[in-house]
Amino acid sequence: MTTAVTVLYDTIRWEEKALLEAGKKKNIDLQMLDCKKLSLDLDSEVKDYGTILQRCVSYYRNLHSTAGLEGMGVNVINCLNTGIFAGNKLFTHMLLKKQKISTPFATVSFSKEAALESLEKHGYPQIIKPTIGSWGRMVSKINDTDSAEGIIESREKMYPIYQIHYLEEFVQRPPRDIRAIVVGDKVVAAIYRSSGNGSWKTNMALGGVAEKCAVSNEMEDICIKAKNAVQGQIVGVDLMESKDKGLVVHEINNTTEFKNTVRVCEVDIPSLMIDYAVESSK
Amino acid sequence: MTNCPECDANISIPSDAVEGEIVTCPDCGASYELVKTAEGFTLKPAQTVGEDWGQ
Numbered sequence: 429m430t431t432a433v434t435v436l437y438d439t440i441r442w443e444e445k446a447l448l449e450a451g452k453k454k455n456i457d458l459q460m461l462d463c464k465k466l467s468l469d470l471d472s473e474v475k476d477y478g479t480i481l482q483r484c485v486s487y488y489r490n491l492h493s494t495a496g497l498e499g500m501g502v503n504v505i506n507c508l509n510t511g512i513f514a515g516n517k518l519f520t521h522m523l524l525k526k527q528k529i530s531t532p533f534a535t536v537s538f539s540k541e542a543a544l545e546s547l548e549k550h551g552y553p554q555i556i557k558p559t560i561g562s563w564g565r566m567v568s569k570i571n572d573t574d575s576a577e578g579i580i581e582s583r584e585k586m587y588p589i590y591q592i593h594y595l596e597e598f599v600q601r602p603p604r605d606i607r608a609i610v611v612g613d614k615v616v617a618a619i620y621r622s623s624g625n626g627s628w629k630t631n632m633a634l635g636g637v638a639e640k641c642a643v644s645n646e647m648e649d650i651c652i653k654a655k656n657a658v659q660g661q662i663v664g665v666d667l668m669e670s671k672d673k674g675l676v677v678h679e680i681n682n683t684t685e686f687k688n689t690v691r692v693c694e695v696d697i698p699s700l701m702i703d704y705a706v707e708s709s710k
Numbered sequence: 711m712t713n714c715p716e717c718d719a720n721i722s723i724p725s726d727a728v729e730g731e732i733v734t735c736p737d738c739g740a741s742y743e744l745v746k747t748a749e750g751f752t753l754k755p756a757q758t759v760g761e762d763w764g765q
Contacts, residue, residue: 439743439757440731448728462730464757487762562764633764664765681765 431478432456433705436493438463438484442687443698447481450698456706463489468496479709480504481662481701483683487515487560490683503709505661506682513658514682518559518594523657529650530676532668533597540580543593547576553598556580560589562681564631569598596678598628599670605630605678606641606667609686610655611700615648615665617686617693638688650675658682661708662701712753716740723751732756 433451437444437460444460451458461477463484480497482504484490491511498504506514513519524531535550536559537543547554553571556579561567570576583590608618618641621630630636651665654677664684670676686697714721719737727733729746733753742753 437730440728445726445728445731449726460728460730485763485765486760560762562762565761565764683765685765 430457431459431476432709433458433702434461434477434480435459436461436463436466436480436482436484436497438486438489441485441685443685444483446687446690446698447483447701450696450702454699454702456702458702463493466493468493468500470496470500472500474501477502479705481705482506482511485683487562491515505705505708506663507659507661510658510660510663510682514660514663514680516559517557517679518592520658520680524654524677527653527657529653529657530670530673532599532670532676532678535595537593537595538591540577540584540593543580543595544573544576546593546595548573550595550597552576555596555598556583557594557596558590559592559594563633564629566590567629569628570595599668599676599678600672601668601670603628603630604669606647606669606675607684607689608641608643608647608651608665608667609684609689609697610651610660610663610665611697611704612661613652615643615651616697616700617689617695618643618647619689619692621688632685632688638692640692647675650677654680662704712751714738714740715742715753715755721753727751 435447482494494504494508494511498508521534535546537546553569557567604620604622608615619638620641621636623630654665655663658680664681666679667675667677690697711720711722714735717738731744734741741756743756744751745754
């Protein structure tokens, strides 16, 4: 029997188990492949993977395994370009702008001095984010010059990626953001994520609370454009409700988590993902 | 049911467990990855959450 779908993972979360269950329910030949056990002969024949759903939680493992497999001719969802573009907040910002999709005002500076100058020019507060990173780690709100000097000086001693000082406006918005799950050309569900502990960060990994969000035509249109901007197929689009600009996209996730979205929206996202993967291999 | 290698507390393994799944000791909080063997699942210390993890 030929494998229809391979779920490539490095740790089994709720999402990966749900994909496995969806495959069983649909009676398709689905294999689970642990990326930590994978060794690719990059110049050899392609093995029988079918379509690969890339689910590695590690950014570098995800990106490099996609590069290897896609280069060997395997259909990987999402593709390498999506991993590169969506995995980097600066790259995403530029692609969103190019497609005229509203996104928070941002600057990038390449030294401490230039970053401080930019902060003084555009005013406080601003948000500093690593261009690569997730779960809200090392994302800080800079309220004044003193905190700016401390935070940026610390980063100057870190790995070079943290010395790319990507600064974003602190968007005036309700204390929540939106995570919309896009499968192909449809937003299948969306949730509001409210910060659970009075923090301004809304990441579920930091205790954010999920509630169902109705998908408007406007939101659907923005999310599809955002997905296309990074050449994605199955993505999670993060939006904020800016008081000045309306819906703004601030992030696109190429290996999106969807446990809380399934829980509060009661939409069978894993089955929709499997259907999409099977269809895309035809 | 198996025992935590760190503190010896009982760790229950879900009936629908799959290889690679992470279980956490309810007493000491240590995390383990499930490894399938002929006798069932055994535990190995889970990889620490990496700097580059998450979405």
